[in-house]
Amino acid sequence: MAGTQIVKHGIFPKPSVKIPTAVRQASCSRGWLRILVQYTFGAITVASFIMIVMISMRSDTKEHRKNEVSSCSLQNCRIICNDTVPSLYEDVLSIVSESEVLCTRLALTFVNPYFEHETMPAQWLSNLRSSIYRLNIIRGNLRFIAPQAFMSLFAGNIEILVFEGITISNWAADMLVGLSSLQRLDIKLCNIMNVQRNSLRAVDETLKVIMFTYNGNWNPVNISGSTEMSALETVDFSFNIFNSILSNTSFTGLRNCKILYLNSCNITALGPGAFDSLDSIEDELNKEQIAILKKAFEAFDHEKKGCIGTVMVGTILGMLGHQVTDETLKEIIDEVDEDGSGELEFEEFVTLASRFMVEEDAEAMQQELKEAFRLYDKEGNGYITTGVLREILRELDDKISAEELDMMIEEIDSDGSGTVDFDEFMEVMTGGDD
Structure with missing residues (x-):
């Protein structure tokens, strides 16, 4: 075995090389270099996101103001x-x-x-x-x-x-x-x-x-x-x-x-x-309102004696657009009818009605009456029968007698046709001409 050198593994120690801790940790997954890089990129990412949001908000604000x-x-x-x-x-x-x-x-x-x-x-x-x-x-x-x-x-x-x-x-x-x-x-x-x-x-x-x-x-x-x-x-x-x-x-x-x-x-x-x-x-009241009241007054002054019964006041007020209870009506009549005669002369009637009268726009009133007329003229004939008008007047005053209704219908339907067109209907409801 001359010339042969047998070396036993592990007999001679390996040289000891001392590696600095910083260098050793740099290769670790939690090393400071990797952490520094991650923080840096993270900060850049967050800053970029904030900048994008701010630019977007500013753009939206400008657009909103625009x-x-x-x-x-x-x-x-x-x-x-x-x-x-x-x-x-x-x-x-x-x-x-x-x-x-x-x-x-x-x-x-x-x-x-x-x-x-x-x-x-x-x-x-x-x-x-x-x-x-x-x-x-x-x-x-x-x-x-x-x-x-x-x-x-x-x-x-x-x-x-x-x-x-x-x-x-x-x-x-x-x-x-x-x-x-x-x-x-x-x-x-x-x-x-x-x-x-x-x-x-x-x-x-x-x-x-x-x-x-x-x-x-x-x-x-x-x-x-x-x-x-x-x-x-x-x-x-x-x-x-x-x-x-x-x-x-x-x-x-x-x-x-x-x-x-x-x-x-x-x-x-x-x-x-x-x-x-x-x-x-x-x-x-103005002349137009006085004329309306005069027309309504004369329509109910059947005997043409210059006065109407207080029982008719509620009907007239209803035709003028005022629905009042019997109790309220009695209080108003008692105040106006000072002598307690149960009848009102035209001047007394004006005094009573003036508390409720208000000037209305003529076109608006006409439009409202047209709508009401269409409701009664269900077939669209352009007229309603005197029977329908009789029902309307009775709804305004359920105390009106059949005789009084006959006299009013006779005056309205002067030609005896048995029908009432819109102009006649408006005249009845306003007490005047169209």
Whole structure:
């Protein structure tokens, strides 16, 4: 075995090489280098995502603002703004300023305006110029008006204020403070929920006309019964639902009022002394209204003696669009028929009817009657029979006698055809010619 060297495995130790910990951990799955790289790329990814989101949001905002184009337009010194939001108030101020070059007096209308928190804020549109004489707010989300909402320069020159189709959740006594020139207040087609006492105190020296119409069921006592208004001339409460709510406190603030309209208010009963405070009410009506009443009066004055029985008053009021209960009717008649004769002369009849008469738009009335006529003219012949008309008149007054009906039908159907066309129907229902 000469020349052969046998080396036993493991006899000679391997040389010891000391590897630094940092280098050794660099190859591990949890090494600092890999962690650093992961954190770096993660931060870059997150930053990129945030940047993309911000760019997208900015783009959306720009696009949104681009779509927020002013919807205001000027028509014959009337500015109409549709769907206005607070961010577009500057556009409103701008068009008002431009319009003042052409118009010394402007009417400003907001249709479907948006108010934050459903509230008109204090000093609303305080930068608006003072040339606005009429302000209309139609529909929209308005429910509350801050106490100092009208404490601004432009509000001090408003003469006419109109709210239409909104909800008034709370009408405080100081809601109209600042409207120092207000002469006319229109509230129509609104939901009036809570009206506090002395609600018109802020405008009691300037307000001349109050128009509260088509507002459903509400109590007028804190509008017309708590503050006496020295300049007030006309109040129109037509087409509301008062039922039996009117009492001796309902109109105590109307001592200076000359005309009060209560047309079609579904009045079922009147409290004692309901009209006692109406010291200045005038019985005068215009010529057209007098003519209508004269025609109706003569139609029921069958004996042509210049007076009608009080039992006929309910029928006539029904023909004029007023359905009243027997109790209410008796109270009104007792007040007018001072001598208790059971008959009313024409002047007394006018005094009674003037409390309910209100001038209506002729076209609107004609349209309503056309719709009613179509309901009765089921076959579309253009006429109804006198038998149908008899039923209509009987529905208006179930106490009317057959003889009285015969006399009325005879006068209406003068040619004896047994039919009534629309013109004749309208004449019957209005008491006058078409």
